[in-house]
Amino acid sequence: MRVGRSLPYVFLGPALLVLVILAAVPTLYAVNLSLQNRTLSAPQAEYVWLANYLKLFSDDRFLNALWVSLKWEVLTVSATMAVGIGLAIAMFEAATRRWRMILSVLFIIPVLLPRVCAAFVWKFSFHPLYGAVTWPVRALTGQTPDVLAHPWGAMLTVAFVDVWQWGLFFAVIILKLMEALPPQPIEAARIDKAKGWEIHRFVTLPMLKLPLISLLLVKAIESLRSFDLVYVMTRGGPGVSTETLDMYAYSQGFIEAGNISYASSMAVIMMVLTVILFTSIWKRLNK
Amino acid sequence: MKLSTLLLRIVLACAALMVLLPLLWTLLNAFKTNADLLVNTPKLIFTPVWDNMQYVLGRRSVARALTNSLVICSSAVAMGALLGVPAAYVIARVKNRLTREAQFFALSLRFLPPVAVAIPMMVIWLGLGFYDTRFALIVTYMTITISITVWLSIPAFERVPIAVEEAARVDRLGPYATFFRVALPIARPQILAAIAFSFILVWNEFLLAMMLSTSKARTLPVVASEMSQLGMNVPWGVLNAAVVLLSLPPLILLAVAGAGMNSVFSRKSTQD
Amino acid sequence: MATVECRNLCKSYGSHEVIRNFNLSISDHEFIVFLGPSGCGKSTILRMVAGLEEITGGDLFIGGARVNDRDPGDRGIAMVFQNYALYPHMSVRENITFALERAGTSRDEIRRRLDPVVETLGLDIYLGRKPTELSGGQQQRVAIARAMIKTPEVFLFDEPLSNLDAKLRGHLRVEIARLHRALNTTSVYVTHDQLEAMTLADRIVLMNQGRIEQMGTPEEIYSRPATVFTAGFIGTPSMNFFSLDAGEGRLRNADIDLAAPFPLRAGKVTLGIRPGAIRLVPEGTPDAIAATVERDEFHGDMRLISLNAGAESFMVSVPAATRLSEGERVLAHLDPASLHVFDAESGQRLGD
Numbered sequence: 045m046r047v048g049r050s051l052p053y054v055f056l057g058p059a060l061l062v063l064v065i066l067a068a069v070p071t072l073y074a075v076n077l078s079l080q081n082r083t084l085s086a087p088q089a090e091y092v093w094l095a096n097y098l099k100l101f102s103d104d105r106f107l108n109a110l111w112v113s114l115k116w117e118v119l120t121v122s123a124t125m126a127v128g129i130g131l132a133i134a135m136f137e138a139a140t141r142r143w144r145m146i147l148s149v150l151f152i153i154p155v156l157l158p159r160v161c162a163a164f165v166w167k168f169s170f171h172p173l174y175g176a177v178t179w180p181v182r183a184l185t186g187q188t189p190d191v192l193a194h195p196w197g198a199m200l201t202v203a204f205v206d207v208w209q210w211g212l213f214f215a216v217i218i219l220k221l222m223e224a225l226p227p228q229p230i231e232a233a234r235i236d237k238a239k240g241w242e243i244h245r246f247v248t249l250p251m252l253k254l255p256l257i258s259l260l261l262v263k264a265i266e267s268l269r270s271f272d273l274v275y276v277m278t279r280g281g282p283g284v285s286t287e288t289l290d291m292y293a294y295s296q297g298f299i300e301a302g303n304i305s306y307a308s309s310m311a312v313i314m315m316v317l318t319v320i321l322f323t324s325i326w327k328r329l330n331k
Numbered sequence: 332m333k334l335s336t337l338l339l340r341i342v343l344a345c346a347a348l349m350v351l352l353p354l355l356w357t358l359l360n361a362f363k364t365n366a367d368l369l370v371n372t373p374k375l376i377f378t379p380v381w382d383n384m385q386y387v388l389g390r391r392s393v394a395r396a397l398t399n400s401l402v403i404c405s406s407a408v409a410m411g412a413l414l415g416v417p418a419a420y421v422i423a424r425v426k427n428r429l430t431r432e433a434q435f436f437a438l439s440l441r442f443l444p445p446v447a448v449a450i451p452m453m454v455i456w457l458g459l460g461f462y463d464t465r466f467a468l469i470v471t472y473m474t475i476t477i478s479i480t481v482w483l484s485i486p487a488f489e490r491v492p493i494a495v496e497e498a499a500r501v502d503r504l505g506p507y508a509t510f511f512r513v514a515l516p517i518a519r520p521q522i523l524a525a526i527a528f529s530f531i532l533v534w535n536e537f538l539l540a541m542m543l544s545t546s547k548a549r550t551l552p553v554v555a556s557e558m559s560q561l562g563m564n565v566p567w568g569v570l571n572a573a574v575v576l577l578s579l580p581p582l583i584l585l586a587v588a589g590a591g592m593n594s595v596f597s598r599k600s601t602q603d
Numbered sequence: 604m605a606t607v608e609c610r611n612l613c614k615s616y617g618s619h620e621v622i623r624n625f626n627l628s629i630s631d632h633e634f635i636v637f638l639g640p641s642g643c644g645k646s647t648i649l650r651m652v653a654g655l656e657e658i659t660g661g662d663l664f665i666g667g668a669r670v671n672d673r674d675p676g677d678r679g680i681a682m683v684f685q686n687y688a689l690y691p692h693m694s695v696r697e698n699i700t701f702a703l704e705r706a707g708t709s710r711d712e713i714r715r716r717l718d719p720v721v722e723t724l725g726l727d728i729y730l731g732r733k734p735t736e737l738s739g740g741q742q743q744r745v746a747i748a749r750a751m752i753k754t755p756e757v758f759l760f761d762e763p764l765s766n767l768d769a770k771l772r773g774h775l776r777v778e779i780a781r782l783h784r785a786l787n788t789t790s791v792y793v794t795h796d797q798l799e800a801m802t803l804a805d806r807i808v809l810m811n812q813g814r815i816e817q818m819g820t821p822e823e824i825y826s827r828p829a830t831v832f833t834a835g836f837i838g839t840p841s842m843n844f845f846s847l848d849a850g851e852g853r854l855r856n857a858d859i860d861l862a863a864p865f866p867l868r869a870g871k872v873t874l875g876i877r878p879g880a881i882r883l884v885p886e887g888t889p890d891a892i893a894a895t896v897e898r899d900e901f902h903g904d905m906r907l908i909s910l911n912a913g914a915e916s917f918m919v920s921v922p923a924a925t926r927l928s929e930g931e932r933v934l935a936h937l938d939p940a941s942l943h944v945f946d947a948e949s950g951q952r953l954g955d
Contacts, residue, residue, distance in 0.1 A: 051506040052421045059418035059477055060433055066474040067440055073451035082454075131346055138339035147343060149585075150350050156581040158535035160552045161574045164559075165353050168360070168567055176356055176373045183372065212346065240335060268444050272537040276556055290446035290538070297450055298542065304454060311447035322442045326435070494688035497655050498749075502702035503676025516692040 071315065078309035084302030096309035106310065108284050109292035116203065116288055120267045123207045125260055128214025133244050135219050144219065151212035159209070159269075163276035166205045167192070195285035198278045202286060205273055210263060221255050222248055257329060265322060268314075289314055354578075360571035368568050383572035387558075393573075395547075396554040399465060400534060403550060406469045408530045411476025415529075416522055418477075419484030420510055424493075437481040440474055448474070449542040456543060463544045471539055476529040483525035487518040527588045531581045551577050605666030605679065605756035605789055606631050607652060613660030614647055621647055622813045624661070629791065634783050637793045638800040639810035640836070646761055648810075649793045653682050653759050666756055676705075681750035682759040685766060687742040689734035689749075696730040699748045720752045723782070740771040744778075751782070758790040764799065776802060797837055801825070809833055827943075831950040834875045834943055840907055843881075843917035845874045846947060854944075858913030862890055864942045865954045871947035878907065878920040880941035884934050891934040896927050910935060 078096055082089035100106045131151070135144050154162060169177045172190040181189050191197035225248060233247045249256070271290045274280060280287035280295065287295075289310060297307030360368055362379035387393055418437075422430045452471050456462040491514050499513045515522070540550040555573040559565050607629040614622040622644050629635050637645035650656035652663060654675035663671050670678045681702075689698050699720065703713045721727055724744045734742055743763060750758060760779075764772045780803055783790060794800055800807050801821040809816045809824060816836075817829040828834035834842050847854040847861075850869040854861045861874075884891050894910035894917075901923065908919045908927060912935075919935060927933070944953045 049506075051510070052425050055417035055510075056421040056430070056433065059414040059481065060436075062414055062473065063437065063440065063477055066470070066477075067436075067443070070448050070451040070455065071443075073455055074447060077451060077454060131343065134339040134342050138336045139343060143343075147347060150347050152585065153350055153354070153582065156531055156535075156585055157578050158537070158552050158555075158581070160535075160537050160556050161578045164555075164570055164574050165357050168571070169353060169356070171567075173371065174369045174373075174567070179371075179373055208349065212350065215346075265441055269538075271446065272552075275537070276559075290444055293446045293450065294538075294542070304450060307446075308450050311444065311450050314444040315447045318444055319439065319442050323435075323439060326438070492686060492688060494684045494686050495690060497653075497675075498682070498684060498688040498690070500655065500675045501653060501680065501682045503674070503705045505674075513690060517690070519692075 074308045074311050074315070077305050078312045080305045082305040084298070084304055089305065092305075096306050097313070099306070100309060100313070105284055105287070105292060109287050109289045112199075112285070112287055113289045115199065116270055116286075117264060117267050119199070119203045120206045120210070120270075121260060121263050123203065124211045124214055124263050124267075125256070127207055127211030128218050128259070129249070129256075131212065131215035132218035132222060133248075135215065136222050136244075136248075137240055148216045148219065151216045154209040155213035157209070159272035160276055162205055162209055163273045166201070166208070167277050170201055192278055193282050195282055198282060198286050202270075202273050202277050205277070206267070206270065210266065214259060214263070217259065218252070218256070221252050225251055254329070261322065261325060261329070265318070268318060357571050357574055360568065361575045363568055363571075365566070365568050368571075383568040384576075386569050387572045387576060392549070392554055393551075396549050396551045399468075399548055400551040403465050403468045403472065403548070404530055404533045406465075407472035407476045407533050408526060410469070410473050411480045411529050412522075412526050414473075415477045415480030416484050416515075416526075417510070419481045420488050420514060422481065423485045423488035424496075434481070434485060437478040440478040441482075445538045446542075449539050452539070453542050463546065463548050465548050467543055468540060468548055468550070471543060472533045472536065475532055475536070479529045479532060480525055483528060484518070484522055487521035487525065488514060490521070491517045524588045527584045531584055534580055606664070607757055607789060607791065608664040609648070609652075609661065610664070611661035612648065612651060612658060612663060614644075614651060614656065615659050620813075622651075625813075625815070627808060627815070627818070629789060631789055632787045634790045634792065634803060634805045635808060636800040636804035636806075637791065637808050637810055638797060638804075638836075639795065639816070641795060643810040644813040645793045645808075645810045649759055649761055649791055652678075652757070652791060653680055654678050679756035680759055681753045681755035681757075682761065683743070683746050683750050683763045685762040687734070687739075687746045687766075689742055689745055691734055693733075694730065695726060695732055695734065695737070695745050698734065698745055699726075699752055702749065702753050716752050716754075720748045723751075723785075724748045724778075739767050740775060743767065743775060747779070747782070751786070754788075756789065758788050758792075760790065760792040760794075762794055763792075765794070765796070772796075772799075779803065797839070801837075809836065811836075827952070827955075828875075829952050831873055831875065831945045834945070838877055840878050840918055840920065842875045842877050842943070845915055845917070847872055847874050849944075856915075858915050859892055861892075861937065862939070864939045864944065867944065867953065872953065873945040873947050873950070875943040875945065876937050876941055878918040880938040881917070881919040882936050882938070883908075883919065883921060883925070884936040886934060888934055888936055891936040894933055894935055896929055896931045896933060899927055899929065 079091055079093050080089040081092045081095070135147055139147060157165075169175045170191055172178055172188040172193075178189050178191075181187060191201050229247050229251065230243055233243045238246065268290070270288050271294065274286055274288055274291050275294075278286045280291045284292075293307045293310040293314070296310070297304050356373075359375075359377075361383055362381070363374070363377055364380050364382065367374050367377040418433070422434050448471070452467075453462065456464075456467040461467040495517065496509050496513055499509045504512060535552065536550075537552045537556070541553045541556075544550070544553070555570070555577050558570055558573055607627075609625050609627045612622060612625040613620070625648060627635075637649065639645045647656060651658050652665075654670070654673060658671050662669055665678055665680070675682075690701065693701065696717070700713050700717060703716070708716075721730065724747060726741075726744055726748055729737060729741060729745070734745065737745065743766075746763070763779075764775055767775065776799055779792075783803070792799075792803060804821055806818065807821055807824050808818050811832050817824055817833045819827075824833060825837055828837060831844070835844070845856070845859060847856050847859065848870070849863060849867040849872045852863050852866065854863050854867075854872065854874055892912050894912040896908060897911050897916065898909040900907040900909075902920075903923065905920045905923050906925055906927075908921055908925075910917055910919055910933065917935075921927075945951060946953055
């Protein structure tokens with residue numbers, strides 16, 4: 045017997061074990077919770093089976109949260125991809141090597157900031173009375189525009205901060221992908237007299253189709269983590285116009301009712317939706 | 332210069348300013364008195380004061396949150412590296428069904444909505460009596476740190492040429508020695524970047540921290556967010572100062588990791 | 604130094620068998636070259652000898668001891684890899700001495716052994732550098748130094764020169780030959796380059812599809828190829844082949860009619876002849892093939908002429924001064940002593 049055959053087991057085993065426990069226990073626990081009628085205040089509970097789920101589908105606020113989450117996903121994912129691709133092409137076409145480096149470092153910064161910080165930075169910038177962004181409007185019209193008080197304004201503003209963090213970061217990644225492409229097809233397109241945008245429309249972007257779809261999926265996954273931004277900037281308001289699923293689950297479970305079982309049933313639905321959806325898409329992509 | 336190039340450069344300059352201006356503005360605001368800050372027309376010229384910083388740094392809750400954040404994040408990241416890096420090595424080197432599934436499993440943990448983890452975790456920690464402890468947060472964060480470290484370390488190890496490891500075997504290194512003396516040192520820059528990234532992720536984490544702690548184990552992001560609820564008026568000067576302090580560690584890590592990555596990229600690798 | 608013996612070595616990946624019953628015995632001091640097209644299994648066997656690839660069946664002896672279950676480090680071998688496989692995080696000196704340090708050799712001993720190796724390969728000025736700061740040729744020299752300093756029983760080379768450009772390749776080839784003459788260590792060298800094989804080998808093992816196609820000195824393999832495959836693989840420009848019918852002391856088809864070089868049983872044969880063994884002869888010479896010139900390539904020291912004789916086409920090398928024009932009719936004479944006749948069915952050599 046040669047030494048060291050044990051390495052794969054010793055190295056992979058513990059990590060897998062820990063991850064499986066950390067993933068399985070809360071998941072099963074959430075399912076179990078969702079079948080009861082537990083609240084934060086009362087320790088006793090009994091099984092109500094699917095009652096929570098049935099209640100969910102007649103809960104207008106839940107359906108609203110579902111709709112808000114969907115809007116949020118579509119808005120942030122598409123805007124992030126557009127900004128990322130646009131800025132990447134701009135850097136590819138118009139920036140020297142040196143400037144690409146500088147811009148890359150700069151564009152990475154927002155995504156590394158705590159989302160709480162990003163939220164505060166922009167919340168203050170959009171402040172109706174003291175904000176720097178709103179200042180020109182104040183100076184010119186004398187009005188005090190409060191974008192966060194308007195349903196669509198709030199949604200767009202929060203989405204803007206999300207894209208500020210992710211779109212710029214994606215621009216850097218897409219630029220690196222473009223730089224890694226073989227130059228011959230681009231040169232061939234130049235010789236065939238393709239214009240700047242045509243080269244990207246017909247050569248570079250189609251060549252990057254798979255990595256771009258993967259990025260889109262990554263963003264779709266990360267967009268689910270909108271809680272910090274929404275919590276700091278709007279708390280789901282005005283009204284429930286920016287109340288995403290996680291925000292609603294949080295307020296059901298902690299703030300308003302302490303209704304953990306009800307919140308758990310929402311969590312389970314989110315888990316099922318995202319895990320099944322993303323797993324199937326991801327597996328199909330990487331086949 | 333062509334017009335299109337000029338236009339694109341203007342776009343890029345705007346994007347760059349969109350990053351720089353808000354950050355610099357926040358930095359300035361952190362040193363303003365409320366009288367300088369809460370004005371109709373933003374002020375560029377003012378007398379800087381330390382009050383906000385002093386207030387933030389002087390609060391007991393901040394000091395405790397800072398310790399909490401450091402202890403919790405370092406522990407979770409250390410555990411993540413300890414378990415994740417070796418696991419990534421096996422996944423990168425042994426290609427079979429199990430390792431492929433393990434790789435995907437590590438990624439798929441990221442699919443879990445945080446709130447879906449937080450709710451059951453809270454009930455579990457309450458039941459075990461660990462609610463609002465650093466231990467509970469460390470264990471919960473390990474889900475994030477292990478999976479991210481695994482996911483980002485796999486390509487780092489895949490880039491280590493297999494022939495170099497074979498040369499090590501010919502030079503009488505066993506599998507463990509090959510990992511520690513050859514694979515790990517070669518992949519070190521990218522591994523460190525992966526670990527740094529996992530640190531940033533948990534340092535910035537907010538939802539789990541808020542739901543799994545009430546006072547004792549509060550981390551910095553949560554404490555910072557709570558400052559907006561002090562008294563009647565939002566203390567914007569203090570908030571700006573808190574934002575600046577909270578953002579420093581990720582930026583410092585970016586600078587350090589960036590320097591490390593640059594030294595890797597600038598040395599052209601002729602071995603493939 | 605040691606002998607290497609492979610007895611019925613087998614290798615399969617799952618149900619896919621790549622090597623089957625491979626037998627070879629390499630004597631002390633011998634320089635053996637495994638030559639063959641890519642995918643013929645030559646590297647797999649080398650890696651089995653090294654211990655990097657598990658042996659599925661059969662026995663491997665190095666220096667008389669069965670080493671099937673020994674780790675690569677305990678087989679008394681040193682290996683030079685195609686991609687150099689230097690440790691990128693160590694300096695050149697550390698790369699060279701790493702194995703000795705691992706083996707617990709004393710510092711004085713290491714220093715004593717380092718100097719001659721470094722000197723032989725001209726690496727003195729590079730000792731402090733990292734491998735990435737060296738050119739490909741220098742990196743491979745370091746890799747050779749790393750193997751040499753171990754004074755192994757057997758040297759293994761896995762296509763060591765194939766990543767280098769042509770000029771460096773020639774240079775290092777001579778260097779490896781010189782080293783072998785000086786050290787006289789048993790060596791196994793894998794390559795797909797016949798020039799390397801011909802110039803370095805005491806014995807060439809020509810491989811095809813996991814089997815030994817032919818084994819022998821470079822001269823034997825070149826002048827008496829045992830199979831059509833060997834005949835076609837060895838030699839530049841490559842051998843011409845004709846499908847002919849043997850009978851009545853003649854070899855013929857629709858366009859060709861030649862005297863058989865030796866008595867043959869009636870049947871289909873493949874006739875091989877190297878372009879250099881064909882001469883253009885004046886009109887009226889008996890046993891010559893009438894052909895037209897299709898193309899004329901100037902190679903510097905000679906010309907390579909493509910000829911057409913009916914449906915057959917073949918190459919002739921002629922002195923560079925020869926002047927021929929396309930479409931010109933010529934007579935080609937095949938040197939009877941240089942004919943290679945193979946059974947058309949089995950591809951095996953016929954006659955002597």
